[in-house]
Each structure stands twice: as C-alpha cells, then as structure tokens.
Amino acid sequence: MGSVGVQIVCVALGVLGMIGVIVCCAVPRWKVSSFTGSNIVTAQSSQEGLWTTCVVQSTGQQQCKNYDSLLVLPSDLQAARALTIISCMISCLSLLMLFCGADFTTCVQNEDAKPKISLVSGIGLLLAGILVIIPVSWSAHIVVRDFNNPLIIAGQKKELGACIFVGWGAGVLLLLAGGLLCCFSRPQSGSSGGTAKYYSNNASAPGKNYV
Template sequence: MGSSGVQIVCVFLGMLGLVGAIVCCAIPRWKVTAFTGQTIVIAQSVEEGLWMNCVVQSTGQQQCKKYDSLLMLSADLQAARGMVIISCMLCSLCLLMLFAGADFTTCVESESAKAKISLVAGIGLILGGLLVMIPVSWSAHNTVRDFNDPLVVASRKRELGACIFVGWAAGGLLILAGGLLCCFSKVKSGGSPGAAKYYSNGGASAPNKNYV
C-alpha cells in the first residue's frame, strides 16, 4: 500500500530528527568563539552548550565545566533545556505510537484506529519539531544580535555552533515527517462499529431476511 511506504519514510525521518534533537541536547556546540591571546599566540575555542561549556586549545586539549547554576544561563538556553528535553520525549513516544499503529504492523487490527494513531503521531512529531526549532532559532537570534552589538566585548562575542544547524535540520525533518503522516492518515467514517462487528462474524450470524 502507498500509505505503508509513506509511514516507513516518516519513521525514518522521525528517527533522524530524534537523533538530531538528542545531539543538540548533549553536545556543547550551541555557541562557539575563537580568539587569539595577546601575550602568547594561543588559539582557543570556547564552546557553550545546554549543560556545560568547554575550552579547546590548539594542541587538542579540552577542558569542560558544568554550569554551577541554572540562573547563570541566558534566558534562551534556560528555555532550550526544557523544550529540547520535552521534544525528545514527545518524539520517542510518537515513534512508538507510529510503530504500533502503522499499516506494516499488526499491533492494532482496526483500520480506523490505525489511521487515528498515525494522525496523533503526526501531530506529535510536528509539535516535537517546533519544540526544537523555537529554542534553536531563539539562541541563533541572540547570538547574531550580540555579535553585531558594538557594546559587547570582543572576548564575549559568540558565533553559531554546529548544534544550531543540526537543530534546524532535526526540526525540519520532524515537521516533514509529521506533515506527511497528517496528510496520508485518512480516518474512515461511516457505519456503526456494532454493525461492522456483527457482520464480521460470518454469514451464519447474519440475519436471514428471507423468512416471512
């Protein structure tokens, strides 16, 4: 069936988006800067993430430190923590639902129930994609604004890290997967469930209308 192929593609896209969201949550590459020391020529790269910041020397040595307090983070990173975590949990749940209600599985027998489950999973994937796109775009906006602000000290300016672009890609994949599910999940309406159940038992249970 065509819907089965679409659901397989959506599962693949959803898993890629979920992996991207997990990478954004775990890797400290939201904000990156590079500068050269004034006394000794030592190139350093400062990397900031949701949970820690790292200083990478030109020799390859890396030192990471977790944030001492949540209040030390900027507003965009504070919101990003909750949104990205909720997105990962929501997308994982939606993918499990999609596996259970997909046409290529037999966990659910009812066709109408499968369509409803796929529709709910699609809506959840769209919400999960938005929960990734919003904090990533917010952080990117603040980073670009501070970089172009002449009042910000040069050593405090940051550039867009790799997690920003990974987050945009992950959010786009999740929204695409959810949109495809919503478009191809057609809930069938018509006929009462009781009547369908009655006639599905076989011809012996069907009433004989030839009797007077």
C-alpha cells in the same frame, strides 16, 4: 489511510529528527568563539552548550565544566533545556505510536483505529519539530545580536555552533514526517458501511426495473 511506503519514509524522517534533537541537546556546540577583528588568539577556543561549557586547546585537549547553578543561567538557555527535552520525549512517544498504528505492523488489529493512531503520532512529530526549532532560533538570534553589538568587545563575541544547524535540520525533518502523516493518515469514516450499502442497493436494483 496512508500507504506503507509513506509511513516507512515518515518513520525514517522521524528517527533522523529525533537523533538530531538528542545530539543538539547533548553536544556543547551551541555557541563557539569568534576569531574576528583584533581577536587573533587562537591557542584556545570556548564552546557553550545546554549543560556544559568547554575550552579546547590548540593541542586538542578539551576541558569541560558544568554550569554552576540553574538560577544564574539566562532565560534563553533555561528555555532551551526544557524545550529540547520535551521535544525528545514527544518525538520518541510519537514514533512508538507510529510503529503501533502503521500498516506494516500488527500491534493493533483494529483497522479503524490505525489511521487515528497515525494521525496522533503525526501531530506529535509536528509539535516536537516546533519545540526544537524555537530554542535554536532564539539562541541564534541572541548570538547574531551580540555579534553585531559594538559595545561587546571582540574577545567576548560568539558565533553559531554546529548544534544550531543540527537543531534546524532536525526540526525540519520532524515537521516533514508529521506533515506527511497528517496528510496521508486521515480516517475515512463510514467507508466500509458505504460500500456495504452500495452493494445492497445494486443487488435490489434488478427487482425495481419495472418502476
């Protein structure tokens, strides 16, 4: 089973990744206004997120509005909502399982079950990282595609918001935590039994010196 140090590092990476996913889900900074070309009006800027769209004035005032209906949202936004929420849930459950199956806790007394629990939590963190990378990459692709589209006027173009980069970072942290757990938490089946047989054979070996 993995060492205590590796598990503590995985817990830290997993917690940071989960916080990043929560921030990415809650903060409306997926798409921001682009001030390029003939668009020189900088008195206000728009910000779009998963749940709300906001208008920020140059004076610092911000007004946000929820989306009118779920049915009129684009497919990438609907998928991003579902995938980020699922990623939050899976990462939270995986971290709870990791706390139970780690060497530095006594929640589980069975030493044979601890590596299996840690392995399952590692797989969960890997899945959570993949689920958060998919929507942010999809949204980034759409933003870049629309930005390079000459048919869209400059005032309607958007740029990548901070949540896109936070989502990428959170996904990488979750993938690192899950990968380390999967590498260092592999169950070693039959290790105790093999040790017992080894000592029993050594104990009986002196009696067979005559052969």
